[in-house]
Amino acid sequence: MTLPPKPRAREEGRVSLWRYTRLFRQDILSAQPARLYRAWMAEFRTPFFRSYLCNQPDLVDLVLKQRPDDFPKSDRIREGLAPLLGNSVFVTNGETWKRQRRIIDPSFEGGRLRDTFPAMLAAGQGAVARLQGKADGEPIEIEAEASHAAADVIFRTLFSIPIEDEVASAVFHKFREHQRAQPVLNLGALVPLPRWFPRFHRRGARRTAKEIRALITRLTAHRMTEIKAARAPDDLATKIMTTADPLTGERFDTEEMVDQVAIFFLAGHETSASALAWALYLLALYPEWQDRVATEVLAEIGQEAPDFSDIARLRQTRDVFRETLRLYPPVPMMVRETTCPERLRDRDVPPRAQIVLSPWHQHRHERLWDKPDAFDPERFDTPDGREALRCAYMPFSAGQRVCPGAGFAMIEGVLLLALLVRAYRFDIVPDRPAMPVAHLTVRGRDGIWLRVTPRGRAV
Numbered sequence: 001m002t003l004p005p006k007p008r009a010r011e012e013g014r015v016s017l018w019r020y021t022r023l024f025r026q027d028i029l030s031a032q033p034a035r036l037y038r039a040w041m042a043e044f045r046t047p048f049f050r051s052y053l054c055n056q057p058d059l060v061d062l063v064l065k066q067r068p069d070d071f072p073k074s075d076r077i078r079e080g081l082a083p084l085l086g087n088s089v090f091v092t093n094g095e096t097w098k099r100q101r102r103i104i105d106p107s108f109e110g111g112r113l114r115d116t117f118p119a120m121l122a123a124g125q126g127a128v129a130r131l132q133g134k135a136d137g138e139p140i141e142i143e144a145e146a147s148h149a150a151a152d153v154i155f156r157t158l159f160s161i162p163i164e165d166e167v168a169s170a171v172f173h174k175f176r177e178h179q180r181a182q183p184v185l186n187l188g189a190l191v192p193l194p195r196w197f198p199r200f201h202r203r204g205a206r207r208t209a210k211e212i213r214a215l216i217t218r219l220t221a222h223r224m225t226e227i228k229a230a231r232a233p234d235d236l237a238t239k240i241m242t243t244a245d246p247l248t249g250e251r252f253d254t255e256e257m258v259d260q261v262a263i264f265f266l267a268g269h270e271t272s273a274s275a276l277a278w279a280l281y282l283l284a285l286y287p288e289w290q291d292r293v294a295t296e297v298l299a300e301i302g303q304e305a306p307d308f309s310d311i312a313r314l315r316q317t318r319d320v321f322r323e324t325l326r327l328y329p330p331v332p333m334m335v336r337e338t339t340c341p342e343r344l345r346d347r348d349v350p351p352r353a354q355i356v357l358s359p360w361h362q363h364r365h366e367r368l369w370d371k372p373d374a375f376d377p378e379r380f381d382t383p384d385g386r387e388a389l390r391c392a393y394m395p396f397s398a399g400q401r402v403c404p405g406a407g408f409a410m411i412e413g414v415l416l417l418a419l420l421v422r423a424y425r426f427d428i429v430p431d432r433p434a435m436p437v438a439h440l441t442v443r444g445r446d447g448i449w450l451r452v453t454p455r456g457r458a459v
């Protein structure tokens with residue numbers, strides 16, 4: 001049986017820091033040796049830093065759930081991302097971070113998700129309509145379509161504006177330019193190289209970051225005016241900007257909200273787009289699963305527009321999306337830093353060492369998953385699969401810093417997949433196979449190409 005694409009690991013043995021950095025810059029995934037798919041913990045020593053990749057579920061639990069305050073994000077992450085994200089919740093630590101989460105989290109709770117559903121649905125219907133003109137069986141690059149759809153979801157749910165809006169569309173296009181200028185956004189953040197080491201903060205990336213922030217400031221300042229005049233739409237931006245911290249009573253001011261909007265846009269659209277594109281690719285690779293999804297969607301919602309409660313009944317579609325997040329976790333690695341001496345698996349770990357948690361390796365770990373590289377959405381119905389889901393599945397991270405958009409993303413992903421597969425058939429392009437590469441998120445090295453035709457018509 002064909003396995004879904006996986007990059008070849010680098011050969012075992014020592015490599016120089018220069019070579020590692022070069023490999024790393026090309027792609028974080030293939031820069032790593034194959035033993036990481038079997039190891040519980042691996043240590044990397046360089047003259048400048050020590051880094052420990054932890055796969056053992058107990059260790060991951062310790063870092064993310066039991067003592068998260070002792071394993072913060074490093075300041076370098078903030079430095080690396082500051083031009084675009086300022087002091088957003090993604091990069092802060094300690095009391096600032098806690099206050100930001102107290103204000104943000106209520107907007108993503110269950111009841112609010114129901115309220116955002118119509119905006120998500122409109123974005124999904126927009127994606128189906130956009131593909132109509134391209135569904136002629138000629139190869140199309142599906143990541144671009146998925147990015148467009150996911151950006152539309154974010155703008156509609158956050159600011160009640162479609163992606164066609166002038167400012168929304170400008171942010172979206174500037175963002176693409178930003179990625180081209182700085183393809184591996186957090187390289188500098190992931191590897192704490194000494195200050196003299198060449199960085200990849202290109203000048204172009206600084207400029208685009210500034211332009212994106214200026215556009216977001218326009219949206220946010222306008223919304224603040226609408227809130228003050230009591231005529232703001234009831235969407236996520238209004239909810240977040242009017243929520244007071246239950247402990248201090250403080251609200252976000254415009255500037256702090258700009259930082260949060262920047263991360264919602266970045267974290268919320270890049271990740272969802274990556275997951276949707278890989279899900280469609282996997283369904284093209286396994287057409288029997290594509291038929292199962294199409295059949296389920298027709299049985300549960302027919303040709304109607306689904307409502308919020310329909311999504312919970314799309315169980316096979318959800319399992320396909322879950323399995324996609326296992327095989328291609330959009331955020332392949334996360335980094336924390338030790339603040340005091342630690343002893344992990346009988347090794348002394350000094351303060352300021354890097355702790356790397358890798359959904360990519362944990363999700364394909366040979367000792368944690370049965371047939372880890374196979375595509376099998378039914379695995380979640382088996383006792384082993386359920387156990388692995390509980391202790392070795394973290395596409396959204398875990399613990400107090402878990403992704404606040406996890407519930408949102410699971411509804412969005414299932415909804416968009418259901419609408420697209422109901423309308424179209426997706427087939428692979430044999431001479432353009434996809435290969436994952438970790439840029440900002442896990443992407444296709446040369447894009448993800450598929451042939452799209454209206455469902456029911458053969459290619």
Ligand code: HEM
Pocket residue numbers: 089090091101263264267268269271272275329330331333334335394395396397400401402403404405406408409
């Ligand atoms: C499939 C989609 C998504 C995936 C796989 C995903 C994954 C993740 C992961 C792994 C983290 C933790 C990163 C770390 O600790 O270094 C994270 C954080 C975050 N995500 Fe998501 N995410 C998704 C969608 C979203 C959406 C839709 C939003 C918002 C609309 C969002 C907002 C955030 C924010 C604000 C954080 C920072 C949280 C903090 O540090 O406290 N994400 N996400």
